[in-house]
Amino acid sequence: MPAVSKGDGMRGLAVFISDIRNCKSKEAEIKRINKELANIRSKFKGDKALDGYSKKKYVCKLLFIFLLGHDIDFGHMEAVNLLSSNKYTEKQIGYLFISVLVNSNSELIRLINNAIKNDLSSRNPTFMCLALHCIANVGSREMAEAFASEIPRILVAGDTMDSVKQSAALCLLRLYKTSPDLVLMGEWTSRVVHLLNDQHMGVVTAAISLITCLSQKNPDEFKTCVSLAVSRLSRIVSSASTDLQDYTYYFVPAPWLSCKLLRLLQCYPPPEDGAVKGRLVECLETILNKAQEPPKSKKVQHSNAKNAILFEAISLIIHYDSEPNLLVRACNQLGQFLQHRETNLRYLALESMCTLASSEFSHEAVKTHIETVINALKTERDVSVRQRAADLLYAMCDRSNAKQIVAEMLSYLETADYSIREEMVLKVAILAEKYAVDYSWYVDTILNLIRIAGDYVSEEVWYRVIQIVINRDDVQGYAAKTVFEALQAPACHENMVKVGGYILGEFGNLIAGDPRSSPLVQFNLLHSKFHLCSVPTRALLLSAYIKFINLFPETKATIQEVLRCDSQIRNSDVELQQRAVEYLKLSSIASTDVLATVLEEMPPFPERESSILAKLKKKKGPGAVSVPELDDKREGGELNGGGDRGPDTAAMSASNAVSRYVLVASSCLFMYIGFVCKNNGVLFENQLLQIGIKSEYRQNLGRMYLFYGNKTSVQFASFTTTVSCPGELQSHILSLNVQTKPVEPLVEGGAQIQQVLNIECLTDFSEAPLLNIKFRYGGALQNLSLKLPVTINKFFQPTEMTSHDFFQRWKQLSQPQQEAQKIFKANHGMDTEVLKAKLLGLGTALLDDVDPNPENYVCAGVIQTKGQQVGCLLRLEPNGQAQMYRLTLRCSKDSVSMRLCELLAQQF
């Protein structure tokens, strides 16, 4: 066959390309390009009309320049002109330019579409293909509008050439992907499906992609494709290696078409028609049989093509998940590949086996390969193969082999690549939790995990071990002992200190009887790590210390001394300082009873989906962790709960419960409560910073002005604030929308800066938004988290009503959950005017002459959220003699009654 010589046809282009290649520097190249651009521009602008050849040549040069990475801002018109040329080579360059440099210029699009239209109706197959390829490459909405109805006609017309059909099918597919609403198959459906029977294998190859895509969207309309696909497949599979001539690739008949057919079948359940099903099973058996036959060629192309079909067939077998015999055969075949000398095959076998492991029919067969897989994990050179081996071990894990697999994964972790450590840690943590029969094994495993790969142990993992230890009293003593021993190591990971602090703080008493781990020994051990730890860990340790004072009164003096020393009580970190001050005070003034109540053992965590499983799901997408879910069904997963629990809200709040222990800013809480009934005031103040608030609310909207005052004479640098909303903390459903503008990063000494927050209440909420402030003061990073006093009552609209109306409404809201009631002791004086001011500050209308008892207060209001209005009625009954109140709320939404009742009970 004649070969193409270099740049034949366009000598000028070849010269230009050579020139560019010969440029010694980037500058020289740019100079040469600019010269050429100037030349082309002058040619295009010149008076002399250019002939088609020159136009083609210059447009092609522009294209080359563009592909080198330079911007092209002219020549589009000339390219469009080329489209209407009668010469193929000119038209081709025109279409290529348009396809590569798509321009949304509407004037041009009209011209381009016109040219395409002409070519589509030209009956010249070459031109039709060019036009179709251009549509397929650009695939814009405008093109779909212009041609989506025309192309199906071309595709099924009896006189359309095969090559045009191929292009039309894929062109239509592209338009369907970009604008599915414009591609209406309706009347064409059956004729398109019947393209599977076309004599020309190329037409089938192209059409099947279109059919597969359409079947996914409209499986019922296209389901006749199943039997057609099976018979086509059957004909290919049973043909001899030379029958299909042009479509035989290295002695394999039509490998790509076979793969596409097998993939189309994966859009459907197994065929219902017994004959079709039988024929298909026969095909699959033949494919499996062929894998055992001696190869017809030693070339890798032969085995690759053959195995491409084999893997696709195995995918289909796994998809059906109903033929135990085929599943086990597939597994045995993959087992052979596990030891193949080709890395590609070992990789693919591991990957494919991973899905086989989740089928109940082949799970046991997969398990027999455990030694080979462990060996792969240890010896494969390519990290991606080792990764697949780890995935497979995870997938084949069950109660019978969990200890072996977890041990192997742990030992692999010691040398594992950094890129996969975090995921490995999560997997080990999940398997350990899932298959823990005795929880001491679980605790050992997780502590080992922290020891080996502490840096990769995310918060979710160590939160989870704490949740489990707290919830299972049979393991608490063992956990305390083990963590105590682990902390003996001279260098231990900070995560170990966190777990140690928490567990000893809660359960240190369980091992205190042993003089080797007496309370003071425990305390000294923990405190020996204190100075090497970060602020959050130190904060946690301080909480552990105060818990020690409660557990072991004999440590009180020692710990108070620690708390009292300057490095604690005057620590530059507000959180640490605050804890030290508060804990010291608490331990000095509170009675033993109060101390015991405040520092009581943490209550069990509600059982919910494992937060680490949720994290792995998030990391890998839903499919990746389907295996343990299967196991849930079979063995009843004890800790993970049901499989598909949707968004990981539960997991998030579980970790919040732990993190609350880690970070408490309690005095701010008091400030925050003060804002329920007022909108302006000082929210926070320490020796560095004062934060003032002014706020106003209308309907479901609010605006809050925050004033940050620098109380020192030194500049605050890198001053940043962020606000996170309750929805972000608790779930994916946002209940408040808070918009902030960033503040100036520098706050001069003595200066005050202002920030505005725009708040929108989307639905009722109970958690307040958090304001986080970070800045540098004299080199030290200050970090502060405050609750913003945005409470649900801020969105009250007062409602005036008569006594009659009030009690009628009151009766309407009589379902038990609509009412919330609290009886509580007065915290403040019971002065009438003060009470009235507070109730008005709440945002409701204070209704006179409604309650028969004039001592009582009744209020009414409507809470405005974006989605709904919640009507609320309130009744406050003071008892002056007993210094008590009874507060009753009835709202049209249960959660609001609860929340308001909690908020208000703290106010009086």
Next chain:
Amino acid sequence: AICRPGGSKCRDLNYIRFILIQNRAGKTRLAKWYMQFDDDEKQKLIEEVHAVVTVRDAKHTNFVEFRNFKIIYRRYAGLYFCICVDVTDNNLAYLEGIHNFVEVLNEYFHNVCELDLVFNFYKVYTVVDEMFLAGEIRETSQTKVLKQLLMLQSLE
């Protein structure tokens, strides 16, 4: 069992995202995009693919995970032919798809070398469109593709 997570291929994600031919120095000899990317993104992808592929040796697989996709690639002398597809796509089918394409180029350019792709870049696009269209395999028969290319070659 349809559309079971993880097991099913029942997604409209299965198509080629892009085809790249690069030399060892990272110069692009062909970039064919089947998905919308802006120019900066394309440049980033080109650099990332080069970084990912060139560090691998012959003992490694011909597949690399890449962002949420995977790259199937094969090296011919100094050129890397890379196809980016969905993670659930058939690796070996695309690996041989590359080889089939290379054999066509080899026949068409008579022992193809890197320079042929440089000087005839506009013809390479035609070869690609004959064999791959809209991110799908259009034609696999070398005989048919070459016949069509020679017919086009004879046109003016």
